[in-house]
Amino acid sequence: MAAGDLALVLHAHLPYVRSSEPGSLEEDWYFQALLESYLPLLEVLEASAADRAQAPRLSLGLSPTLLSLLSAPDLRERFTPWLKRRLELLKRAPAQHHGAASALAAQLERSVRQWRACKGDLLPRFRRLQRQGVLDLLTCAATHGYLPLLRHTPEAVRAQLLNAVREHERLLGVPPQGIWLPECAYYEGLDQLLASCGLRYAVLDAHGLLHGLPRPRYGVYAPICSPGGVAFFARDGDSTLPVWSASSGYPGDGAYREFHRDLGWDLSDAVLAEQGITSRRPLGLKLHRVTAQGCPLDQKQPYDPAAAQAKAADHAARYLAGRAEQLAGLRQAMERPPVLVAPFDAELFGHWWYEGPSFLAELFRQAPAAGVGLVTLRQVLERSSDLQLCRPSPSSWGQGGYHHYWLNESNAWVVPEWHRASGAMVSRVNRGVRNVREQELLAQAGRELLLAQSSDWSFILRAGTTTELARTRIQRHLDRFWRLLDAIERGVDPPAQWLKAVKAEDSLFPLLSGADWASH
Template identity: 30%
Template sequence: MSAPQPEPVPGQLTLVLHTHLPWLAHHGRWPVGEEWLFQSWSAAYLPLMRVLRTLAAENRRGLLTLGVTPVVTAQLDDPYCLDGMHQWLANWQLRAWEAANLHTPTGAAEGTATTPEALRQFGIREYEEAAQALEDFTTLWRHGASPLLRELIDAGTVELLGGPLAHPFQPLLNPRLREFALHEGLADARQRFAHTPSGIWAPECAYAPGMEHDYAGAGVSHFMVDGPSLHGDTALGRPVGQTDVVAFGRDLQVSYRVWSPKSGYPGHAAYRDFHTFDHLTGLKPARVTGRNVASDDKAPYDPQRAERAIDAHVADFVTLVRQRMISESERIGRPAHVVAAFDTELFGHWWYEGPMWLERLLRALPAAGVHVGTLGDALAGGFVGTPVDLPPSSWGSGKDWTVWSGEKVADLVALNAEVVDTALSTVDKALAQTDTAPTRDFVADQILRETLLTVSSDWPFMVSKDSAADYARYRARLHAHAMREIADALASGRREVAQRLADGWNRADGLFGALDARRLPR
């Protein structure tokens, strides 16, 4: 006799994943640079794609809303990055083979993760995982991510969220460049996926009053904000101001159950420890063990122990979601919408077990009577309340703009303003020969490309958080230098020099090949 089915709960749950890294190709390898891309690709993007393809093959639809920024798809489609990724995966397999065949004493204390026997057992499992990743990559990924994502979009498995080129912090950006970046970002998605996103993940969930009109003008119907932007009332999407553009807010009570520094699932003792490396092979063979346990004393990773924790955390999250949907529906007197939103890189890169948790969760939720759908499904289903005026906000510390505009990054704020002003005036003059330049101006294109890389929101974030701050400042200043160098040559009438400089910088920063300066708003 089959077990009784749980009562369906009112409303809808939407899982939203935000996939973003800065442009890392050709700009250093380790400790910050291309290694960051390859680690995220192997640990998060490959297994997430495997999960989604598996569920799509079961005809499961509307599983989640997947934001992928143009700068990420540019790297996942780039031939240089694809070749580098293939080499990285092969090197991972070699490092695992080295661990699996280790015979040299390591000096590690008995019972810890880096004894020879513990490393051998870990290396055997890691070798098999690397072999699976290589098989996936060589058979599915060698033409980039776009064909794979397009299959999932076409099948209705995921809803794609787009965004502006190079992930700028939009509230602080010159309105002309802000409009250009957004329109070009949506066009970039259309070119890669034959699909123009109707929704976006605004970089850093950042909002300034009036931006809803920019979105309406670009054909955007909905976007994400953090829960406090809606004063914590995220049970329905809300049209913003006098527009039909709907803001969906992240439910912090549900989202923080997974990703909280103090009590989130990834910190459980059974899960693989992100921070503990074996320095011989570069692998991560330990489990968290305990919050106050030193790296050298951490216990070996135990897959069976982790499996039990995954199942417990799936059950816990399902229970939380059911309770939240019921209580929110009762509070507002109609079926409620609950949005749980996370960085994609959490699932696999920061939390090794994350993709396994996600796959089991996406099976368990419908079985528990929870309706799962995308943000687009929520719009179509009428999960929309009354209009709202949003405050200036973001999902950063303090939920305001301080991370990107505070004293710690005052130099970058000033740099961005100067670079953007110079770039816009230079491009305007370069394209002023006629009302519409008859042919593309690749020098002007490269000026805007380097400008957008300069104003990436990643650099002030990394400085404010003291996370590779020197690298972040170096990158912002490097792209500013590139823009100035090209613009100075152009402004002084040295067109051939400007062309040569633009070509040289394009070899490192050749992303967004369709970017066309002629489309910059006048």
């Protein structure tokens, strides 16, 4: 019998990158995540669930913006042509990469067949796995808004949560009980808003519990209950570091596929243009291996898929052995079975670390023999009736542990913009809506406000990658918000073609209502 349990928690999220223009960089982000993370994850879970010797268990957050992308008919239609363009490009790969190119082509062809078999609709597959008890599906804030920086207007936080819960139930059939807080960020009193929206548990970084009052008796190895009636789990560093760290963890092994070397940089402009690709960018076609830490990109060696798969099996065995030893030691010091919570971004598995899905498949296969029980967060709570009452500490899992990554010299300018727009939205809603036209315009203004609040754009501004894109996105949504609100205030209709285009591009959350921002 296992001395305790391991709760793997993945958070699947992308910002709302739907565009009226096919072939955009943002659309590439989505399709690459589909190819490398979401489809392989489903494939692994379904295969493991079909094996009676295994008992796969996973808590999986599906953000509302990702659900909106997954349910968009136009994106479903564009994915197969996107895959086929990459199959054509793989034919132009250098001869020394034949083995890696052939293996990748086989994955692309399998993805085409899989996509056609489910008609591009992945949501029933997620629902089926939840009914089987394999998955515990969590929600997130509606557009991944960084909630501590929205707390100045509590109605703004509540609107993020209400629309998340509503959209989750609309698309997945049942209301969520758990939530992945964006960036695992918490502030005092948030638990009361969570509970008011029907949410019952969440994950924090370790110091969110260890700095709580009183300090939890079992540290991060058991959930606590907040004064607002919400259970909180904490990240266990020992269970996450071997997987998370690219420098000292498994993903940095020389046998694994190199993330940064891509055919999008290596192929000629003429070859790319044949497939309609006119600007250089990563294409998700990577044929080199890490080789060694610090190895320059131009010296990376060809990727060997078989060697990488063997390494993933070995790393899974080592990871499970480490967790079994950790649990055995904890069990001797605890009066209850310990639980190790290991939260990760889902895109780590497959997109950033190509062999990640294979690693998960090996964890599911090897866990029974390793003496490590796999559980979902909901299962832990179903077994626990005596949680310690504790006030969690303000925290996040970002650099520095608090809010600095989303509030610094690169992105602080947007916070007062959020406050001003949120205050105006609440004020307008509280004055009442006079007719159906105002209801429609106010609902679209709410969508634009939520989209402007996405923490992804603040993160990109701080990271210094595609900063112009992030700045443009924030300003576009804020501009649309203010134009819509101005039209309501002046009692005029916005330009018909402009409004039609805005509604077509930002068409998420069909059940959203301006009343979501009403004061209570």
